[in-house]
Structures are given as C-alpha cells and as structure tokens.
Amino acid sequence: MSKKLLLKNAHIEGIRYFETYRKHGGYEAAEKALKMTTDEVLEEVKISGLRGRGGAGFPTGMKWSFLAKPEGVPRHLVVNADESEPGTFKDRYLMEFLPHLLIEGMLISSYCLGSNVSYIYIRGEYSWIPDILEEAIEEAKAAGFLGKNILGTGFDLEIYVQRGGGAYICGEETALLESLEGRRGNPRLKPPFPAVKGLWERPTVVNNVESIAAVVPIIDITGAEYAKIGVGRSTGTKLISACGNINKPGVYEIDMTITVEEFIYSDEYCGGIPNGKKLKACIPGGSSVPIVPANLLLKTINGEPRYMNYESLADGGFATGTMMGSGGFIVLDEDQCVVNHTMTLARFYNHESCGQCTPCREGTGWMYKILKKIENGQGKMEDIDLLWDIQRKIEGNTICPLGDAAAWPVAAAIRHFRDEFEWHVNNPELSQTQNYGIANY
Numbered sequence: 001m002s003k004k005l006l007l008k009n010a011h012i013e014g015i016r017y018f019e020t021y022r023k024h025g026g027y028e029a030a031e032k033a034l035k036m037t038t039d040e041v042l043e044e045v046k047i048s049g050l051r052g053r054g055g056a057g058f059p060t061g062m063k064w065s066f067l068a069k070p071e072g073v074p075r076h077l078v079v080n081a082d083e084s085e086p087g088t089f090k091d092r093y094l095m096e097f098l099p100h101l102l103i104e105g106m107l108i109s110s111y112c113l114g115s116n117v118s119y120i121y122i123r124g125e126y127s128w129i130p131d132i133l134e135e136a137i138e139e140a141k142a143a144g145f146l147g148k149n150i151l152g153t154g155f156d157l158e159i160y161v162q163r164g165g166g167a168y169i170c171g172e173e174t175a176l177l178e179s180l181e182g183r184r185g186n187p188r189l190k191p192p193f194p195a196v197k198g199l200w201e202r203p204t205v206v207n208n209v210e211s212i213a214a215v216v217p218i219i220d221i222t223g224a225e226y227a228k229i230g231v232g233r234s235t236g237t238k239l240i241s242a243c244g245n246i247n248k249p250g251v252y253e254i255d256m257t258i259t260v261e262e263f264i265y266s267d268e269y270c271g272g273i274p275n276g277k278k279l280k281a282c283i284p285g286g287s288s289v290p291i292v293p294a295n296l297l298l299k300t301i302n303g304e305p306r307y308m309n310y311e312s313l314a315d316g317g318f319a320t321g322t323m324m325g326s327g328g329f330i331v332l333d334e335d336q337c338v339v340n341h342t343m344t345l346a347r348f349y350n351h352e353s354c355g356q357c358t359p360c361r362e363g364t365g366w367m368y369k370i371l372k373k374i375e376n377g378q379g380k381m382e383d384i385d386l387l388w389d390i391q392r393k394i395e396g397n398t399i400c401p402l403g404d405a406a407a408w409p410v411a412a413a414i415r416h417f418r419d420e421f422e423w424h425v426n427n428p429e430l431s432q433t434q435n436y437g438i439a440n441y
Ligand code: NAI
Pocket: 052, 054, 055, 056, 058, 063, 066, 082, 083, 084, 085, 088, 171, 172, 173, 193, 194, 195, 206, 285, 286, 288, 289, 325, 326, 401
C-alpha cells in the first residue's frame, strides 16, 4: 500500500474546517518553518527532491532558488489552480476537501520566498471552490496564521483568490500572469522566466496546487525523509486522477514505486477494466502527453515492468520526455476508437489555442478538420501523411507548450495506431456508423 502524505487525513469529517484540521496536526509544519531561517526551509525543499506536480516536473527547490531578489522590489508566490488538463482533477480534490493544506503550504512557501502577497489563480469552471478557499483564508487569519505579524515573527502574508474566465491557456504560467494582471491570457515568450520577471514584472514563483501542498509534509517529516519515499528522482508521493474505462475512477495518492499494471488492475486503485474488456491504451499524464499502447504501457521495450514514476514513464518507445505529466490517467479499453479520441483532443486544442502563433492557430484547425474527415469515412491515405506533416510543423515552433501538446497526441496516435486510421480510410461506410474498436474486437 502506498504511503499517504497529502491525503492521510482526507477521510476525517470536517477536515475542511480550521478547527478539525488544527486538531489533527494542521499548521504545526508552518509553526516549525517559521522558527527556521528562510534558507533552511529552502534547503529542506531542495533535499526533498520535490518536482513540480503541474506537469513539467521541474525541481521545485531549484525553481525557488532562481527567484531574483532585487533590493526593494516585492516578490510573489502564485499558485496555479487553473487545472484544465483533460483527465486531471487532483487539485480540485485537494482544494475542495483539504483547503487548509494548501493555505498552510502557501504560508510556508511565501515565508521562504519572501512573498507578502500571494495569489491562488483558479479555473473559472471550479465555481464553488473559491468560496471554500476564501472561508479557509478567513479562518486562518482569525487564528493568526495569516495577516500581519504571523505568530509574532514579523512576517506578514495576505492571500487572494482570483477566478479565471475558463480559458485552458491561462494555466500556462505566463498567460496566467497576464490574466492576473487584468489582460487577455496570451502566453509571454520565455526567458525571462517568471522567477526573474513575473507578476507586474516582479520576481514570481508560479507553482501548482499539489506542489505547494507537498511542502507541508516536507517540513513536517523533513526533506531527507520525504526523499526516501518513492524511487530515484521520483521522490515523495504523487496524486493521480484516474478516469476512463476503469472500475474505480477517482483521486489516488501513490508513492511512485508501484507498477502501471498494479495501478490499473489492483482493487486499491483503479480496480481493473469493466466487463472484462482488454486494455487498449492509456494517456498516463493528462491529454498533453502522448497516448501509449497497452504493450508499451505495461512493460518497457526491454521487457521490464513499467512503473508509475517520472523515469519509468519516460523510458523508450515514446515521442518525448516524461509521461507523468499532470497525473491525469485516462484509460481506454478495446472498444475505444483512437481516431475518434484524437479528433476530440484536436478539437479541444484548436478551440483553446490563443491564436498568437501561426503554426498553432492554423495547424490545430487543420489537424481537427483532417481528423474529422478521416473519422467520418471521407479521408484518403494521403491525409494520414498530411496529418503527420502538420503536427511536425507545429512541434517546437510555437511560443508556449500548447502547440506541442496539440501535436504530440496526433503523432503518437499515428505512430502506434496507424492501422485504425487506415481502417477508416478503407471502410468509409462502416466508419460512419461504427467506431473502430467495436467493429474490430
Ligand atoms: P516548463 O518546462 O517550461 O517550465 C517548468 C517550470 O520551471 C516553470 O515554472 C518555469 O518558469 C520554470 N523554469 C524552467 N526553466 C527555468 C529557468 N531556467 N529559470 C527559472 N525558471 C525556470 O513547463 P511549463 O510550461 O510550466 O509546463 C508544461 C507542462 O504543463 C506540460 O508538460 C503539461 O503536462 C502541463 N500542463 C498541465 C496542465 C494542468 O491542468 N495541470 C494543463 C496544461 C499543461
């Protein structure tokens, strides 16, 4: 059974409220941190090996140490709660059921970074959660954990919750900052990174909800103990939101030592695939990472078991980097049609493109149109090659990663499931009435 750090108290009734959270050890890590120097807190986070939980997996301690500290210029912590990656709903769970864990993590992190005004930017669709967060902020303030001169240390902190307008692109950190400043959420060119020039051109750390919540157990048990959990550079625990064709969709905390097979089939996690269906593929880290066929998902190309961690999910056979992504684990059974699925994603990325760069603005539209044509049984063989060519021209040629995120699912679908695309071309009538999965298994 995986060790629980973040969700260990999630089952306790009323844990959402300050009194219950405090009764179960809440804010003890903050008390401990505020007695340490800011350098000591930073060192614990570095030693823990914590990697950003939003998707990129960038080492959190390293990011914090990049924060510029020009004399007299305020710094900010901004929590990215714009969780919009299809298949990803773990931050929603944390904020809804454990809001004080996030507030406590923000207190420790803001203290370490020297931020006296910190923000939570939350996606507009999570319309009921800002009230939960604001209530928790008020409770923490009333108890002396926010506001002026916290616990007599001289450290001041105000936290504000900002609701997004419902655009996926505002989850990209620089678009988020633009939106927070009151402008249209268009991504900025990086560098400069927000750590140097962020909110209102001030040094800013933007971190995911889960990353900031994880700072609480790191201070609680120490960075060294945290680093012992997990394996290699995949330290600590990770929240996974599992959905699709599984018996037990939900949010699970894993310690990154379990295999993908165990995660899908064991009763402790996803509980297997309904109706005895076979596993076809999975998107292990939210829709911005490529689809992985069952044979590569359960075993590496060397025949070793595939583990639920950054390294194992990056090893061989994939188009790019790690597949851990945002922890949105989407399972497809044998009845699903990869062409249909890829078309749905292409429509999503086309709709969410901010339109600043031509390859993304035009390319996502073309990919959607061609996929729709193939899916409807009106495609030609050369359309598959055209699709391949378009995704190649998007990847690496855009301002922000949305372009890559739109290209990778298409590339992986063609690479691993070309037969399904060809079936649609060769069976125009059938493909109008049936999907590939149901027709072929
Ligand atoms: P990134 O790799 O560009 O940056 C990661 C973080 O490290 C950023 O905060 C960046 O500012 C910082 N960083 C990197 N190099 C730095 C340097 N030299 N100096 C200072 N800071 C530096 O990746 P990005 O764009 O932040 O995230 C992309 C990922 O987001 C994708 O892999 C995808 O999985 C995930 N994603 C998650 C979503 C969600 O809802 N959770 C939605 C969409 C994408």
